[in-house]
Amino acid sequence: MSRFIPLSIPNFEGNEKKYVDDALEQGWVSTGGAYITKFEERMAEFLHTDHVAACQSGTSALHLSLVEAGVRPGDVVLVPPLTFIAAVNPVKYQFATPVFIDCDDSFCMDPNKLRRFCEEECKLKKDTLFYRGQTVRAVVVVHVFGNMVDMVSVMEVAGKYHLKVIEDATEALGTHYTEGMYAGKYAGTIGDFGAFSFNGNKIITTGGGGAVTANKGKAVDHIRYLSTQAKDDPHDYIHNEIGYNYRMTNFQAALGVAQMEELPEFIRRKNSNYDLYMKLFEGFEMGKLVSFREGTASNKWFYSLEINKDKIKASMREIIDALEKRGVQTRAIWGLINEQIPYRGEIAYKLEKAPYYAARILNFPSTTQITEDEIKYVAEQIKEALRTFAI
Numbered sequence: 001m002s003r004f005i006p007l008s009i010p011n012f013e014g015n016e017k018k019y020v021d022d023a024l025e026q027g028w029v030s031t032g033g034a035y036i037t038k039f040e041e042r043m044a045e046f047l048h049t050d051h052v053a054a055c056q057s058g059t060s061a062l063h064l065s066l067v068e069a070g071v072r073p074g075d076v077v078l079v080p081p082l083t084f085i086a087a088v089n090p091v092k093y094q095f096a097t098p099v100f101i102d103c104d105d106s107f108c109m110d111p112n113k114l115r116r117f118c119e120e121e122c123k124l125k126k127d128t129l130f131y132r133g134q135t136v137r138a139v140v141v142v143h144v145f146g147n148m149v150d151m152v153s154v155m156e157v158a159g160k161y162h163l164k165v166i167e168d169a170t171e172a173l174g175t176h177y178t179e180g181m182y183a184g185k186y187a188g189t190i191g192d193f194g195a196f197s198f199n200g201n202k203i204i205t206t207g208g209g210g211a212v213t214a215n216k217g218k219a220v221d222h223i224r225y226l227s228t229q230a231k232d233d234p235h236d237y238i239h240n241e242i243g244y245n246y247r248m249t250n251f252q253a254a255l256g257v258a259q260m261e262e263l264p265e266f267i268r269r270k271n272s273n274y275d276l277y278m279k280l281f282e283g284f285e286m287g288k289l290v291s292f293r294e295g296t297a298s299n300k301w302f303y304s305l306e307i308n309k310d311k312i313k314a315s316m317r318e319i320i321d322a323l324e325k326r327g328v329q330t331r332a333i334w335g336l337i338n339e340q341i342p343y344r345g346e347i348a349y350k351l352e353k354a355p356y357y358a359a360r361i362l363n364f365p366s367t368t369q370i371t372e373d374e375i376k377y378v379a380e381q382i383k384e385a386l387r388t389f390a391i
């Protein structure tokens with residue numbers, strides 16, 4: 001079969017080439033140039049926030065957020081086990097200790113488990129929470145696949161226990177609340193810090209890139225300063241802090257400005273494609289299309305099918321291979337981070353749902369260029385392939 005439908009590929013239907021050519025012609029290709037500022041402005045407008053710092057990757061955005069949040073060696077940072085490992089690695093860059101907190105049915109951190117951990121395992125002394133004598137400084141929550149974390153509950157717990165909240169919104173650019181106390185608020189703009197990624201597989205891409213928002217403008221300015229080697233003086237090379245080479249380049253930003261023009265259309269397509277999949281999987285007994293949180297509008301970046309293991313005798317690997325042969329690219333959700341070699345010694349607090357979903361979730365094509373005909377083909381192939389594994 002010659003047909004091949006990819007999981008998620010970049011879409012350059014707009015002004016990408018024009019703006020990148022322009023940056024090249026002007027000779028501004030590195031960490032200075034007008035496209036960087038323009039990109040920051042476009043992001044800020046879109047997110048209804050005043051402050052955005054563009055940087056080199058989602059990972060560096062998360063690292064700078066932790067630095068700015070004051071995470072120091074020996075601190076504890078509460079993190080999710082079921083996500084991409086880049087959400088957690090920056091905790092280690094700061095020589096801090098991650099503690100893994102379980103997810104709920106949205107695959108995002110379960111605020112009730114977070115609360116229970118703080119309540120039952122930690123001690124609050126004045127304004128500081130301690131776990132086994134170490135300061136619990138922050139919590140990193142990930143808006144998995146574009147689904148909003150239950151931020152109402154997370155912010156309540158974090159407020160009570162004086163934790164800084166870092167939102168990993170790398171998969172959730174555009175996801176926002178439509179109801180409740182955060183109506184109109186975007187993922188990444190509710191906690192103390194929000195990190196975004198523009199890697200090739202994300203909803204918009206700059207090749208590689210990221211951005212940080214924060215609830216305090218000063219914090220974003222300081223992050224921008226840290227990302228450009230903490231240079232205090234335009235001429236004399238004065239550096240009063242340890243900086244990083246984490247700034248976005250003008251080349252990347254040129255691509256980003258073009259992608260921001262298309263973002264609303266990408267979100268619209270992701271949503272209408274999801275609706276079509278929902279119709280096609282209706283009543284399917286071997287797998288259920290996973291929904292997004294009520295009271296929010298999601299960017300629907302990635303779609304998930306929860307495989308019914310009572311009806312299928314096959315590993316995820318076998319399912320993915322069978323679909324590859326049928327020309328449909330799929331993938332499993334991630335391996336649990338607490339089970340990866342560098343993290344095996346860390347505390348994982350009462351994990352139940354994370355291992356459950358790790359064994360059952362299949363992601364399938366959600367690319368913005370996919371046609372209606374291709375979506376029907378994908379759904380048909382998934383159903384047929386799973387039925388060959390019926391118990």
Ligand SMILES: *Cc1c(COP(=O)(O)O)cnc(C)c1O
Nearest residue numbers: 057058059084086087170197199
């Ligand atoms: C993509 C991603 C990152 C990292 O972003 P990069 O730009 O690739 O560094 C971090 N966390 C999550 C959840 C991601 O999906």
